[in-house]
Amino acid sequence: xxxxxxxxxxxxxxxxxxxxxxxxxxxxxxxxxxxxxxxxxxxxxxxxxxxxxxxxxxxxxxxxxxxxxxxxxxxxxxxxxxxxxxxxxxxxxxxxxxxxxxxxxxxxxxxxxxxxxxxxxxxxxxxxxxxxxxxxxxxxxxxxxxxxxxxxx
Numbered sequence: 001x002x003x004x005x006x007x008x009x010x011x012x013x014x015x016x017x018x019x020x021x022x023x024x025x026x027x028x029x030x031x032x033x034x035x036x037x038x039x040x041x042x043x044x045x046x047x048x049x050x051x052x053x054x055x056x057x058x059x060x061x062x063x064x065x066x067x068x069x070x071x072x073x074x075x076x077x078x079x080x081x082x083x084x085x086x087x088x089x090x091x092x093x094x095x096x097x098x099x100x101x102x103x104x105x106x107x108x109x110x111x112x113x114x115x116x117x118x119x120x121x122x123x124x125x126x127x128x129x130x131x132x133x134x135x136x137x138x139x140x141x142x143x144x145x146x147x148x149x150x151x152x153x
Contacts, residue, residue: 004043005078005147006114008125010062010070011101017067025069025100028093035088036073041080044119045073054122061126069101072125074114078147081111107133110141 015021036042046054051070058064075081084090101108110129114120128141137146 002116003113004116004118005075005081005111006073006118006120006125006128007075007081007109007111008070008072008120008129009109010068010129011097011108012065012105013067013069013100014102015067015100022100024096025093028089032088032090032093035090036084039080039084039088041076042084043074043076045071046119046122051122061123067102072120072122074119078111107143109143111143111147112141113139 013022013025017026033045033048036045051072054060055062055068055070056064056066062068062070075084085094107129110125110132112128131138132141132143135141137143139150142150
């Protein structure tokens with residue numbers, strides 16, 4: 001069985017959903033997600049309804065912050081994810097992240113290897129994020145630089 005790459009990113013918006021100051025971000029989500037889904041190497045993304053439910057669950061690992069924005073996805077490999085992040089419309093929105101996301105949130109992206117066919121849960125993603133935040137890069141949970149050095153392309 002092969003290995004894929006899972007990614008989880010999370011942030012807290014500066015303003016509530018629906019606020020005109022984040023309209024460019026909110027209005028582009030469907031388009032950016034559609035580009036991801038069509039990208040070579042894309043495997044899976046947690047459906048919006050499931051992610052929304054996880055973000056609003058007061059007893060869940062995301063803690064019910066109504067300004068949370070997160071994505072959990074699986075990619076064939078690091079080069080596939082990098083092409084999407086840095087060479088599509090996604091990059092324009094990534095470059096504007098400080099307009100929309102509150103500062104001082106600590107680690108907001110985690111990557112990890114996952115067996116082919118596995119669909120990570122929010123609990124698994126949060127466990128990986130917390131591990132990266134507490135221990136730094138390990139084979140269990142890592143960031144971009146570690147991935148570039150250790151992930152087979």
